[in-house]
Amino acid sequence: MSVCIQNTAKNAELSDSVFEDLHLSSLLPYKTVELLSRPFPELALPARIRTIQRRQEIFRFLLSEEGHRIMRDCYGTLKEYARDLSLKKAASLEAERRFLFRAVLDGYLRVCDALAGLNIPALAELAAYWKQKAGALASLREDLKTADRYLSVLGAWNLSLHKEAGSFMTKDVLKKKPFSKRYQDAAESLGMPLNETKASRVRLNDSLAHAVEELFPEETAALDALYANYTEIDFEEPCAYIEEFDFLFSVEALIRKAEEKGIPVCYPTPAETRQYRAKDVYDVTLFIKDAEHIVPNDTYFDGDTPFYFLTGANGGGKTTYLRAVCLNLVLFLFGCPVFAKEAEIYPFLRVLSHFPADERFSSSGRLVEEQARVSAMLEKTDADTFLVFNETFSGTDDKRGAELTLATSNAIREKHATGLFVTHFHEVREGGFPILNTVIASEDGNRRTFRVVKDLGMNSSFALDILKKYKLDAASLAERGF
Amino acid sequence: MVYSLLYPNDIAADKDAVAACTGSVGPRTLYHLSLDRSVALFSEDTARNAYFLDVLSKPLTSARAIRCRQDVLGDLLNHPNFRHDFGELYDRFLALRDSHEREKIMLMRNIHNVNGSASAQLLFNLLQSAVQTQKRLLQFLSAFEKLFAEGMAEEKPLSSENLTALAKGFPEAVRSEAFEEFGILCREIEKSDRFSLRVSLTQTGQIGDVDMVSEGDLKVKDIEAPKRFAFFRRGKEEELSTCVRVYESYDAIWEKLRMIPMSSLAEIVDSVSDQLFARFAPAGTELAFYDIAIRYVEVMKAKGAITVYPTFGEGAELTALSDLYLILTHKENQAVISNDASAGDHGSGTILFGENNSGKTVYLRSVGTAQLLGQAGLPVPARGAVLPLHTRLVTQFSEAEKEFERGNDAGRFEQEVRELAAVVDTLKPGSFVLLNETFQTTAYAEGAEGLYHILRFFRENGIRYLLVSHLRQLEPMLDRGAVTVLGTRSGFHIVPDGAEKQ
Secondary structure, eight states: OOSSOOOSOOOSEEOHHHHHHTTHHHHSOHHHHHHHTOOOSOOSHHHHHHHHHHHHHHHHHHHSHHHHHHHHHHHHHHHHHHHHHHHHHHOOSHHHHHHHHHHHHHHHHHHHHHHHTOOSGGGHHHHHHHHHHHHTTHHHHHHHHHHHHHHHHHTEEEEEEETTTEEEEEOOOSOOOOHHHHHHHHHHHTTOOOOOOOOOOBOOOHHHHHHHHHHSHHHHHHHHHHHGGGTTSOTTGGGHHHHHHHHHHHHHHHHHHHHHTTOOOBOOEEOSSSOEEEEEEOOGGGGGGTOSOOOOEEEEEOSSOOEEEEEOOTTSSHHHHHHHHHHHHHHHHTTOOBSSSEEEEOOOSEEEEEOOOOGGGOSSOHHHHHHHHHHHHHHHOOTTEEEEEESTTTTSOHHHHHHHHHHHHHHHHHTTOEEEEEOOOGGGGGGTOOEEEEEEEGGGTTEEEEEEEEOOOOSOOOHHHHHHHTTOSHHHHHHHOO | OOOOSSSOHHHHTOHHHHHHTBOEEOTTHHHHTTHHHHHHHHOOOHHHHHHHHHHHTSOBOOHHHHHHHHHHHHHHHHOHHHHHHHHHHHHHHHHHHHHHHHHHHHHHHHHTTTTSOOOHHHHHHHHHHHHHHHHHHHHHHHHHHHHHHHHHHSSSOOOOHHHHHHHHHHHHHHTSHHHHHHHHHHHHHHHOSOOEEEEEEOTTSSEEEEEEEOOTTOEEEOTTSSSEEEEEEETTEEEEEEEEEEOOOSOHHHHHHHHHHHHHHHHHHHHHHHHHHHHHHHHHHHHHHHHHHHHHHHHHHHTTOOOBOOEEOSSEEEEEEOOHHHHHHOOTTOOOOOEEEEEOSTTOEEEEEOOTTSSHHHHHHHHHHHHHHHHTTOOBSSSEEEEOOOSEEEEEEOOOOOTTSTTOOSOHHHHHHHHHHHHHHTOOTTEEEEEESTTOSSOHHHHHHHHHHHHHHHHHTTOEEEEEEOOGGGGGGSOTTTEEEEEEETTTEEEETTGGGO
């Protein structure tokens, strides 16, 4: 019974490279990224849509004031419980375990109550499950009070230390005030408050633990008998939720950060036909670079035009656009809200990406390695696949690169897949695919606007502007006078 | 509650309140006024002298606080036997406090096991030492109580606010149940080499609190028997309770179990001693001021000098004011000339012109000295004195060129300007500035012009000044209604300007 993740075999694929290419591990904790790679427990479209909608409802709850408080409290209870459970497992002495077991039982009850309190339709089944668990432990609340009485006896005794006779553990029959308390009381009466002394934490050893059992045999036996009623409980079960809560809170933190910067967040409508249409999509990985202003763009993928090339000026925002498309798709597939004004997206089963890799990691040369990777991607591609390519095949000459690019795109078209290919090869316009282009303000010194629009595409990549700024254009190089 | 002899008790414990009724002086003011030399002339105790001068450098700005000091001084002068015993007892009390501070350092090192040598035995020794110090402290408090009871039983009992507060404070502490309990605790801990540890386990089954408890009447019976019993007396009955032998293995826990309660108890004992010292020790330290003050009064009396306790008002009015240093150094057949001095409210200015060696600097010194002595709660060398309360008193005396002093590569005039600028930076309304031949290290006309603007700044900002000068070029610039101009007449007399020719 899961909050939002169901532990079945991984049968939807978001390739590992997607997460590296999106730099997600710089944006979200490792565990969160790992979970994002396994979005769906089932393949059938209606089930995928239901899963997404259920998770969206959980996020809506989490992002509401009351829901946030309930989830945080539940999480806190779980963490405390997990800590006590781990202490109990680590305890080597029965005497210590007796105390810790009480803490674990109490924690388990509180965890049941907390999970039963997750009162939204998406979590109704889970809440009912834990409510039933709590109900079955009705006697535990009374038993804990009884346990407390025994533990208060086991937890207070005296050690009488004699040089000659040795050391003895005795019951605290005289009930004398310790010296420290007498001092404190006297000092307070003179208006001289004393600082609290730091409490110590020392673990019992064998001889003390056995002495406690020998000094209080009845209480020890009674406590053990009481605990025996609860040894069948699966105490580990609730701990699995901690990972899920961590996932939810880490995505929530990203959302809050985006909202602080004025970036809109929405819950895309799951589409029943293949499309990815969104208005004002943002690439929040730019937070890693502390970018102050992020320019949003629209997406245009649908049944008629599932695949686009993206061309345009260097530094114009092509890779940013590609990341915005891909990141928000990954978040949507997991039922997370996305960074856009509105969106309607199909729950693809597969997301594959190709970004340029460092040549030194490959022994066979860049082009051969790229071809191999692309072939592997195409093997897995079907109509439920979304693919992104970032300047693939740019490690060869224009003609060859353009040929390979078009061949890949044609293969994608035949498989009815959806995707985006960022390229500098302007020849791709001959392939009959729709083109997206970055917008340049040519009246404003070719200023990059970082907007992406449907366009026929221009033949210039405006590389010369950049070369001049760094004095690597022809005229500047001539003046260098080597 | 802190018992003080220098400040009213209701503010002595509050640093901010004390700061609010305390002013300050310039860095070389005591030197310029020759107060350091003067004090050395009537007392050879350099440590106490330094303390006395330190108190003088923090003039009181509250008339009530000044009266408190005057009253304490009066009490001590009128009760010489009490004063002698009080001083002796306090000297020993402060020595005990210093020893306690040293023990505390040892204790702190060992509680935190800074050098790795802490052990239960060492901590036990430190605990015993702390307890013995506390026992002696309690004995001192009892001795003080007895001394004050005698002081209050005299025909003319102690009457100052601060001393009568102490006379009440000692018995309040000494006769309290808490005091008795401290004494009992000290005896119990001192005598005991066998005690019980009260152990409580935490919710996670670990040892949390470990306290030392007097074992009282608990005794273990038949320690070799298979089942052992502890018996104890409750009333006349002997009752039995089971106990279990615990074998101490070579395990650090046993040392810890002893160290924990002893270190926390030692800290508690020290903390109680700290608070008792903090409450009663300041008065002892402050007594040093009165030791020197009494010397001052006695020497002035022996010299036949007239002194008076000033009262405080808006302006200054001193009648027959003499210079302290001259009183202390003059020979039998030489007279010390006295003069009158007066000033208006804050912002009033006085300029004294005159020939060389006509007594100008002495006059300036005597006015500054009277102000500081008066604001310290002491009598001033005059027949009558009404003084304003200044928050800061600063002097600027023309000095030798400091060309060869490190960091000083300026000429004298620039040096003066720099010093005066540093002085002006510290001034606020209510300050009093004494200037001796300022800006005479440049062309007089320029010096006068520069000085005129500074004096105007003082006037406009409620800063009183007394200037001794040869810069007659100032005269036509002055607004005679706002400035008092004085001159000198033969015989070291200071008179209103113009009257010297009469």
